[in-house]
Every structure is written in C-alpha cells, then in structure tokens.
Amino acid sequence: MPFTPGVPALCPRAAVFPLRLIEKNPLPRGFLPKIPPGKAKGWVYPAEDATLLASPAVPLACRVFYGFLHREGPRHGEAVKFTYSDFDLANGTVTLDENKTDDPRAWALSPGMTAAIRAWRELRAREGAPVGPDDLVFVNERGLPISENHAADRYRDHLAAAGIDRPVLFEKSKARQPIRIHDTRATFITVSLANGKSETWVQDRTGHKSSIMINRYRRAARTAAELGLGELAPLDVAIPELAAHLHDAPAAPAPAAHRTAEPRAPRRIVSGIVSNPVDAAPEPSIESLMISASSPTRIRTGTPSQAKDFKGEQGDPNSGDPLDPAGSDDGSRRLEGGVADSGLPVADWNRSGAPSHPLTESSAAVRSLRQAQLAAATAGDFETVALLQELVRLFLTPGDDVGQ
Numbered sequence: 001m002p003f004t005p006g007v008p009a010l011c012p013r014a015a016v017f018p019l020r021l022i023e024k025n026p027l028p029r030g031f032l033p034k035i036p037p038g039k040a041k042g043w044v045y046p047a048e049d050a051t052l053l054a055s056p057a058v059p060l061a062c063r064v065f066y067g068f069l070h071r072e073g074p075r076h077g078e079a080v081k082f083t084y085s086d087f088d089l090a091n092g093t094v095t096l097d098e099n100k101t102d103d104p105r106a107w108a109l110s111p112g113m114t115a116a117i118r119a120w121r122e123l124r125a126r127e128g129a130p131v132g133p134d135d136l137v138f139v140n141e142r143g144l145p146i147s148e149n150h151a152a153d154r155y156r157d158h159l160a161a162a163g164i165d166r167p168v169l170f171e172k173s174k175a176r177q178p179i180r181i182h183d184t185r186a187t188f189i190t191v192s193l194a195n196g197k198s199e200t201w202v203q204d205r206t207g208h209k210s211s212i213m214i215n216r217y218r219r220a221a222r223t224a225a226e227l228g229l230g231e232l233a234p235l236d237v238a239i240p241e242l243a244a245h246l247h248d249a250p251a252a253p254a255p256a257a258h259r260t261a262e263p264r265a266p267r268r269i270v271s272g273i274v275s276n277p278v279d280a281a282p283e284p285s286i287e288s289l290m291i292s293a294s295s296p297t298r299i300r301t302g303t304p305s306q307a308k309d310f311k312g313e314q315g316d317p318n319s320g321d322p323l324d325p326a327g328s329d330d331g332s333r334r335l336e337g338g339v340a341d342s343g344l345p346v347a348d349w350n351r352s353g354a355p356s357h358p359l360t361e362s363s364a365a366v367r368s369l370r371q372a373q374l375a376a377a378t379a380g381d382f383e384t385v386a387l388l389q390e391l392v393r394l395f396l397t398p399g400d401d402v403g404q
Helices: 012-016 046-054 060-072 113-126 151-161 181-194 199-206 211-215 218-227 240-248 285-289 332-342 364-378 382-395
Strands: 093-096 105-108 267-270 273-277 298-300 303-305
Touching: 046 060, 046 151, 046 364, 060 113, 060 151, 060 181, 105 199, 113 240, 151 181, 181 199, 181 218, 199 211, 240 382, 364 382
Parallel strands: none
Antiparallel strands: 093 105, 267 273, 298 303
16 A cells, blocks of 8 residues: 555554455564553552642652652653753753653653752752752752662652552552552653643653553543542642742743733731732631731831831730730730631740740641641642741741840
C-alpha cells in the first residue's frame, strides 16, 4: 500500500484481514513482546501532597524535592542532577539534556515552580550554601547530593512522619507494592490526566516514548477525576517556608510582555484588623493577630492612631477596643485577646509585642501553630498557611527585654 501523508500506518494483521491488502503478516507471531501484568502502584492524592509539603516533621530540602517530582514528572535519577543553569527562571522553563532515553527535552514549568525555585535558591544562599550556575538545585537535609540508595524507604518514612497513613500506600502483597520514590511519576501522570492534560503534554515531561506506559495510569486518572480530587497546589504556596519568604521579599518585576494588572477586592481596616473583601466568606480569626508586633500603633479607618485614640483615655476599660477590654496602653492585652480568640495558646508578651521569653519548635504555642498550619494546608487554604508561618516567626523571635 503506497504511503499517503496524513494516513497512519496500518496494523499488519488488519492489512491481511479484513482489508486484504497483503497476503500474510510479515511479522511472526510473538514478534512484539507482551507487557506482563504489574502490581498496583500507589500515588499521592493532592490533599496528601499538601499535607506532606507543609509538614515540619519532614526536612525542607526533602519537601522541595518531592514537590518538584510530583509537579514536573522527571525520574528521580534525572532530577537529582539538575543544576541552576538547567533552569531558565526568566522564562519559566527547564532543560534536561542527559536522561535515560538519550532524548534531550525541555518544558514549561508548572505554575508557581519558577517562584519556588527562586525562593529556594535565596534561602540556600542566606545559609551560605553554594548556589552558582553549576551547583545542584536539590540536595538532602545536610546539603549533600541526594542518594538513590534507600530513596523509597525515605519517601515512605517522610509520608508517615507527615501523618499520611492511607493503607494502600504502604501495603505489600501479591497484587500491590508499597509506594516508591519512582511513583512520584505516577502521581504526576495520574493527576495531570485527571485534570485534562493531554498524553503528549505528559510525555514531554516524563520522556515516555510509548503510549503503552501512559495508558497504565488512565484508570486511576478517571477515578481521580470522578472523585474531584483536584490539582496539586502551586509549589510556591504549598511549602510554608517558601511562601513566607516570597511574602517578605520584594516582588520581582514581571517581564513587560507578561505584566498585567490584577484588580484586588477592597478591604476594610477597622481597629487594626484587616477584614475580608465585600461579600467574601469570613477568613480565619488568625488574621486578628496580624497587627504590628513592633509598635502599639493601630490602624483604624485607614489612619494610624495610638492606643489612646480608641474612644477613651489610656487604661480606660470603656475604651471600646473589643480586643483590649482592660484599656492597656501598649496593646499587649489586645494581642493576648486576639490569640485567645483564635483558639491558640496565649504566650507572655512584652511591651514590644514579641514573646517575653524565647520559644522553640517544641514549645506548646509553636506546636499548636504548626498543627493549625498543617490543617490549613490540607484544606487548601494557603493564604492562612502564610499567615501562620508569620506567626511562627513572631513566636520564635525573642523580645527586646529578654534576659534583662
């Protein structure tokens, strides 16, 4: 049969019958190897990914690495070799020249990945770690190259440490194998297909040469779509430390071609509490804590005013400040009231608005904040995650009068 552009090649068996284009199949029976049935593979749900990446029980370096694998789909052995020169952060792309299939590939990074890699590099530089063009992007918790030895065990241990206990992820039987680090690709492919990405889009990132391997994940992808499990959160907000760094750092200007104005809903400012946009659902009361911790100055109706300017004099219990019923002139009672309203433990606060004694990660107050942070991440409320991270920073910052 002559080749016709636009007409796909025909299966030799179909060419024999029913098309009768050739007399016999030129390929002997069994020429194409059969793919043996494999064991069921595990993959991480989007909510579980959020829990893992927000967990303080897992080292930050490991969470950055897992988040990248879940969202971009390379093999573990490929990702550990990435250097900063492989990333074009200005245009949001990554290039992978050396890989298992000897087929160089490049692709556009997922939403938030560029900002996450930039923030991770800045945090590493702040610690004095090497972050030059030829330095590794992903390292272990000691800043060393990531080893492929026992990678599956470490991945499962970190999932368990984060509180993820779905039985099928850890089950080992004749039909199922426990989740491995290689199954981060299963997470990527399954979630991508479930959210409408094409097979070609997936292959551009995973490097698969055949549709046969991609098709193995379609059943799980259909289940994920039917359950409405959603997408993975952008990495720059899924990891609290990166979100907090980006929140504190000045925003990098966008390229002129991509710069757009994003209208923001107006917010009311009353007695130091930033309220929700009009017609928006109430935000967690944790926002009541986000008043200035370095000054008793409050914001009311958009105008700075000192504590005495609340419908009464300093120390006046009838001052009308709902969070400072004692009328204190330094705002400390008001801050305590905000903490109590949020359901978090009340620490001792000095006049500067910082804890009057140093707190650590093992302190009850900080543990409670971390638990609330984990719950917010699991619920997909990443704005609250960033707010809670700021509070953690405040709790861990000693006051001016500590040790005096």
